[in-house]
Amino acid sequence: xxxxxxxxxxxxxxxxxxxxxxxxxxxxxxxxxxxxxxxxxxxxxxxxxxxxxxxxxxxxxxxxxxxxxxxxxxxxxxxxxxxxxxxxxxxxxxxxxxxxxxxxxxxxxxxxxxxxxxxxxxxxxxxxxxxxxxxxxxxxxxxxxxxxxxxxxxxxxxxxxxxxxxxxxxxxxxxxxxxxxxxxxxxxxxxxxxxxxxxxxxxxxxxxxxxxxxxxxxxxxxxxxxxxxxxxxxxxxxxxxxxxxxxxxxxxxxxxxxxxxxxxxxxxxxxxxxxxxxxxxxxxxxxxxxxxxxxxxxxxxxxxxxxxxxxxxxxxx
Numbered sequence: 199x200x201x202x203x204x205x206x207x208x209x210x211x212x213x214x215x216x217x218x219x220x221x222x223x224x225x226x227x228x229x230x231x232x233x234x235x236x237x238x239x240x241x242x243x244x245x246x247x248x249x250x251x252x253x254x255x256x257x258x259x260x261x262x263x264x265x266x267x268x269x270x271x272x273x274x275x276x277x278x279x280x281x282x283x284x285x286x287x288x289x290x291x292x293x294x295x296x297x298x299x300x301x302x303x304x305x306x307x308x309x310x311x312x313x314x315x316x317x318x319x320x321x322x323x324x325x326x327x328x329x330x331x332x333x334x335x336x337x338x339x340x341x342x343x344x345x346x347x348x349x350x351x352x353x354x355x356x357x358x359x360x361x362x363x364x365x366x367x368x369x370x371x372x373x374x375x376x377x378x379x380x381x382x383x384x385x386x387x388x389x390x391x392x393x394x395x396x397x398x399x400x401x402x403x404x405x406x407x408x409x410x411x412x413x414x415x416x417x418x419x420x421x422x423x424x425x426x427x428x429x430x431x432x433x434x435x436x437x438x439x440x441x442x443x444x445x446x447x448x449x450x451x452x453x454x455x456x457x458x459x460x461x462x463x464x465x466x467x468x469x470x471x472x473x474x475x476x477x478x479x480x481x482x483x484x485x486x487x488x489x490x491x492x493x494x495x496x497x498x499x500x501x502x503x504x505x506x507x508x509x510x511x512x513x514x515x
Contacts (some may be wrong), residue, residue, distance in 0.1 A: 199218055199219075199269045199381065200223055200263055200268055200269065200270070200507050201215065201216055201268070201269065201270045201510025202259070202268050202276070202295075202511070202514045203215070203273070203274070203314070203505065203507035204252070204271070204273040204274070204294060204504055205273070205291055205311060205314055205504040206248040206252060206289060206291040207274070207311055207502045208241075208244060208285065208338065208339050209229060209338070209367055209502070210227055210229055210230065210502035210503070211227065211228050211233070211247070211251040211252055211255060212225070212226065212228070212255070212503045212504040213226050213227075213256055213259045213504050214226070214259070214503065214504040214505040214508045215259055215268070215508060216299055216508040217408025218493075218512065220321070220512060223263050224262040224263055225503065225504065226255040226258050226259055226398075227255075227504070228251050228254075228473075230244055230248070232494045234380065236381060237375050237381060237455075238371070238381070239438060240447075241441075242288050244286075245257065245286050245344045248287060248291075249250060249290060251425050252290060252294055256294075256391055264449055265302060268302055268304060269404070270307065270512075270514075270515055271295045271304060271305075271307070271309040271511065272295070272308075272507050272510050272515075273291040273292050273294070273295030273296075273306070273308060273309070274288055274311040274314050274504075275288050275292035275295075275508050276288050276311070277300075277310060277312060277340070278312045279309075279310045279312065279352065279355055280353070280355075282394045283329060285424070287337075287400045288311065289406055291494075294362040295308075295354070302369050304513075304515070305515050307358055307515065309351070309352055310352075312335055312340065312342075313353050313507075314505075314506035314507040314510065315335055315337075315356075315506060316335075316346060316353055316464065316503065316506065317353075317494070317506030317510050318466070318495055318509070319379030319494070319499070319506070320467035320504065321350065321499075321505065322494075322495035322496045323494060323513065325493050327462055327464075328366040329347075330347050330450070331342065331345075331346055331456055331460060331462040331464055331465045332345060332346070332358075332458070332460050332462065332464070333346045333463070333465070333466065334447065334451070334463065334465040335466055336366045336367070336381065336447075336466070336467040336468075336470050336495055337467035337468045337502070338366075338367025338370075338468065339365060339367070340365060340467065341360050341367075341380060341413075342360035343357070343451070344356065344358060345452060351510055351511075351513045352394045352514055355484040357450045358411040358454060359413075359414060360411070361362070361412070361413055361414065361415060362371050362413065362414045363416040364414075364415040365470045366467075367469050368386070368419075369419050369420045369422075369442070370382075370384050370387055370424075370439060370443075370469060371383045372419050372422075373419065373426075373436070373439050374386060374436075375441055375491045376423060376434050376465045377426065377436070377494075384387070384468060384469060384472065385471075386448075386474050388436075388445075388473065388474065390433050390506055391433060391437040391474060392433075392439050392502060394433040394437035395431075397434075397437040400466065402425065402430060402434040402440040403434055403438055403441070404438045405417065405421070405442070406502055407506070408446060409505060410453065411453065413450060414445045418439070422435055425438075436488070440472060440478075441478075442476070442481060443475060444475050444478040445493035447475075448458075448479060448482045451479075452482075452483065455483070455488055460472055461488075461491055462491050463483070464493045465492065466494075466495055467484075467500060467501075468472070468500060470494060470500045473497075476492075479492060
């Protein structure tokens with residue numbers, strides 16, 4: 199028997215089916231189409247695309263795993279497990295999930311996008327914490343520092359801090375689109391940054407404001423725009439964006455480790471797929487002066503997906 203997971207986030211439509219013992223039997227995801235030069239989609243447009251794409255992904259999933267094997271359905275019905283958390287895109291997963299559960303006469307679990315990210319991250323990292331841990335959810339729609347405890351079918355999450363304006367993914371995408379990269383710009387910006395000459399990289403810096411566990415990326419976005427307008431090397435600016443995000447997270451997480459005494463840190467979300475960011479944070483935070491232990495999802499499982507949602511459904515169905 200198996201559990202179906204569905205997630206319809208701001209820019210990705212995804213489904214996954216996992217077995218009783220946690221094996222991923224099939225997983226399908228598709229990015230929503232964003233017109234060239236645009237920095238995102240309006241929620242109404244994103245909902246329209248999900249309504250068109252989700253039936254195709256479900257058909258592909260059921261072609262691999264017959265619907266008769268499904269013993270439960272889980273869906274991300276809102277962004278975060280907090281009161282008032284809402285985005286229209288998640289109503290697509292919520293509605294389709296409830297319809298399928300009713301048609302198949304199986305239980306339905308309503309979970310959240312953030313909990314799905316954390317579950318997928320733990321699964322991909324091969325790590326099951328035995329106590330509280332810190333988590334960073336870093337994407338185009340969320341940049342938060344969290345204190346997390348596991349519970350059946352989800353997590354107890356306390357937000358320690360996060361962005362006061364732009365998310366990390368928005369910084370990447372805004373600068374990337376300015377440089378002519380396709381949205382979402384993360385993978386292309388990472389490739390471009392690798393072309394930066396070290397001496398050039400030393401000259402280009404973006405600064406961000408950090409206050410306790412909170413931070414700001416609107417300043418760096420404006421700085422990058424001015425640099426590009428002045429003719430700065432595109433690769434150097436791309437590397438500066440990566441450095442800015444890494445430096446910001448290092449400052450915030452260093453403070454969180456020392457204040458809470460928690461040294462296990464899980465980092466999830468699409469931005470967390472960046473190789474430079476991973477290497478820099480490991481080097482700085484796993485140093486004996488801090489002593490943190492960092493866990494990352496595999497890059498292909500860092501971005502939005504329904505695997506974590508399905509895994510959470512498995513725990514309660």
